[in-house]
Amino acid sequence: MADNVLSQAEVESLLNAMETGNEPSKPAAAVSPDPQASHAPRTREKITPYDFKRPERVGKDQMRALQSMHEGFSRNFGAALSALLRSIVEVKLTSVDQLTYSEFVFSLENPSCFNLLVAEPLEGNLILDINPSILYPIIDRLLGGGKESTPASRRPLTEIELTLVSRISDLFLIELKEAWENVLPLDLKVVRVESNPQLVQIVPPNEVVVLVSFELAIGDVRGMINLCIPFNSIERISHKLTANTWFSYGSTEATPQSRAAIGDHIDKAHVNLDVILANTTITMEELLDLRVGDVITTEKDSRTPLQVNVNGTPAFQAFAGAYKGRKAIQIERSFERKKPPQQK
Template identity: 30%
Template sequence: GRALSTYLSGRLRTFVNVEISLDQITYEEFIRSVMIPSFIVVFSGDVFEGSAIFEMRLDLFFTVLDILMGGPGENPPNRSPTDTEINIMRREVLNILTLLAQAWADFQYFIPSIENIETNPQFVQIVPPNEIVLLVTASISWDDFTSFVNICWPFPVLEPYLEKLANRFWMMGRKTEKLVEKQEELSEAVKRTEVVLQAVLGETTLTLGEVLQLRVGDVLRLNTHVGEEIEVRVEGKKKFLGTPGKHRGNYAVKVTRLVTNGGEEV
């Protein structure tokens, strides 16, 4: 979870919290739990006999994609992703699977490869319905956003490594305190990261012809009025509202309200 948190925090330029949980269910139960549509990646490794599944909820898929493309990561659409969107996120998933392979490195390193990508779970049948699988769920959250990623490991894929896996989980239990310390260190490091903050007095729209005719002394009418609150943006995303003024001889802005991830002003 720590490696995934670090990776996503870097890609999304905000602290991302990742919590891992495990469950043992049948493959049929897993397939029934997957939403339609969803982003389903069938993957394997060079040392595995069989395949596993990486599943990402579409709200997370579109939110991450929008942020990577320079957008605000708000209001994800309720539809299946396009081929272009899938190809972009395919690279991100391969990077995440590489992190997974590194986590396995202590007992069995593997080179991940993507076999297929589907959006309908009914078209993904890698083992019989009654086969037991290990379901690893990563709860991913930042700001007011929370979603999930699931990794479905069929028992036949894990069987050759069960003893090593059991020893690994036992050692992880002894390292809980150290992991908490590392997470706190990551949180502090993210807090020290410099970001661009902009106070936007207002905006307007001009045609190219109007821009070419601009001269010194021309007045541009903005979409805000004197005395109104203005937007305060962090890395291009609207985060606060404020009022402009002066402080100790410099232009300044006083923060008056917080803008949540959903755009609500509080």
């Protein structure tokens, strides 16, 4: 019991602390019934708040899989949209979050382009929302507008504009189907387009949804496209959303099918073909005196092959001639590029 008795100095220190309201200068370790308790390290437990209104029903593995899938989708959709608009379009995945359906709806602008989707065999509906700040510049470019940026209109879409928007949404669904191919073959289509998001109730307000957000940039104009996936739509196939679905975006060996698909796309590409007959220099006075039928002499031998450029790049060597009464060239061989001399 002697270990539990306070000394006179410790008693005075405690009394002084009570009078001044400060902590005592020396800790009274002797009052502890357990001698080892004063030497035990104190650990701080990290407390994380939990909101019962926003339960996290989608696991971290599934969220990572969705993020990886839609990162590949954003690159492909950006390339397809650039080809459609004939302008550089940057599409970047900004976030993949869980929230309630009411939070998603009230975060959108009104009016907006609110597309209600069916994705069979998934249950229920998905939502594709295109922000007006990027939608109207896209429509302007489809109608032949210039590069100048105009402020977004605060009005619902007209019938003509809805027809043009369907080209954007159809392109989105085509690329989205490709992105989900390794998880589940989807049959996607737009069943309705609304301007007021609050009029569409696909799930209860407190139901958890996965919100996939993309940022589009066309020059100086930027805007958001949101894909809303209710949890009850992917609940039955959540076991398929694993790391195994990520491999489609990694480096894989080329197959005959992939080579044929790439070849089909390349065969349809348009290229510019130029043939350089000869190069020479003349004075401005000689240029002004040229008339129809004049002959320009050069130092190039007619027996020397001509240079054929494809999109401005030397590709072939050919000889000039005629075919069925038309001027033509006969390609002899590929263009031989001179290798730069190696530095010692």
